Amino acid sequence: MQESAASPAAAAMARVWLHRLTPLSPFALIAVIALVEAVTPDWLRLGPVLAAASVLAAAICGLGVTAAVAATTMGVNALLDLFDGRWGSSASQIINIALLAVGLASLLACSIRQRRERELTQVRSVAETAQRTLIRPLPARLDSVLLEGTYIAAESEARIGGDFYEVLHTPHGVRLLIGDVRGKGSAHRNIRRLYGEEFTERFATALLVEIPEGPVARLVHCGHPHPLAIRDGDVHGWEAPEPGPPIGLAELVEGGPSVQTVPFRGGDRLLLFTDGVIEARDGAGRFYPLPERMARWSEDPLDQLVDQVRADLRRHAGGDLDDDAALLAIERLPL
Structure with a gap:
């Protein structure tokens, strides 16, 4: 667990330094272009390339930095023209007008980007609140059952998804539900193939324990x-001998879901998950080998096991998943 704890800390430190260095990158680009311009022949004009610094600033910096970069490009170009004796020429004036136009356009683009980022932040806040309603924190224990769950959104912008789980203490024992609205993975593809597109928007896969x-x-x-x-x-x-249809599609098949009774003694564990876990692919297109990974951490405490799977799943997928993923681990205490 020391390596697992160190990795997020190192990543956080790297993000801090990247955030600090980001505003300097357009000025570094200006310095490189100016240096190359100073040592190249007079017939090779690199002044227009300075506009790239304003475009870069609009993409990664704020309005103030973008304005400073745009002004710097014009100032540096003027100094280069004075150094080479081109100041006041028609070519020099055209380049300065072009740098001014690109600078103004960059300010407009930066303003639009920042407004959209603020809107996205507001949407994320609302979505996170809705997601916490759908997937609330689980109790560490219910009766003789230990519980641990996690949810991973498909992308950094997607803070709400179709996966869900819930746990309740009932007169019949502890009941757990995990599901995926509209089944975006293999179930979604199979139902589209068997019953047509109209039914793919009207169901949810689920597992009740x-x-x-x-x-x-x-x-x-x-x-x-x-x-x-x-x-x-x-x-x-634990594969079902007679699995039932997804919720909402029972009218398309004969019969309903059946109850499967399996051994679950003290010390046994069950891992429930959505298809976003097992269908996550790496760069080579390979699915995430969940059973193989589980064998590595089967003896770890329940919370560490879930943390290991979550971190390993992200590494396997290269950081972002293509589908939402939910994971629910339970362990029965000795009877």
Whole structure:
């Protein structure tokens, strides 16, 4: 866990330094262009290239820095013209007018970007509030069951998604629900193929788990990926012999979901997840090997196990996922 804790700290420090150095990059570009201009032949004019610094500033800096960069480009170009004896020529005036026009356009572009960033921040705030309503923090324990869950949005801009989970203590035992609205992964593709596009917007995959007092668990599959069971370091899946259809599509098939009873004794664990976990791909297009990874951390405390999977999943996907991902881990205490 020391390596896991050090990595976020190093990444945070790198982001701080990057934030500090970002406003300097347009001025560094101006310095490089001016230096190259000073040592090149007179017939090779690099003054117009100074406009690139204003464009760069508009993309990554604020209005004040962008204005300063635009003014600096014009000042540096004037000094270069004086140095080379070109000041006052028609070519020099045209370049200065072009730098002024690019500078003004860069200020406008920067203003638009900042306004959209503020709007996006407001949308994120609203979305985060909605997401916390859908996926609230789980209690660490209910009855004889330990709980740990996590949710990862598909992209940094997407703070709300279709994945959800919930845990309740009922007279029948602890009940857990995990699901994915409209099933964006393999279930979504299969239903489009079998029943047509109109039905792909009207369903949710789900998995319901009931943990009664005895050493068993009861599973109800509704088109959702089957859970992984962990016992004494061994990882295997509990596939449903007769999985039911996704919620909202029962009228398209005969029959309904059946209840599957599986062993679940003290010390056993179950890992519930959405398809965003197992369908995350790396740069080579390979799916995330969840059972293989689980075997590595099967003996870790439950919270560390979930943290390991979350961090490893992001590394596998290169930082951002293409689909939302939810993970819910449970462990039964000794009976």
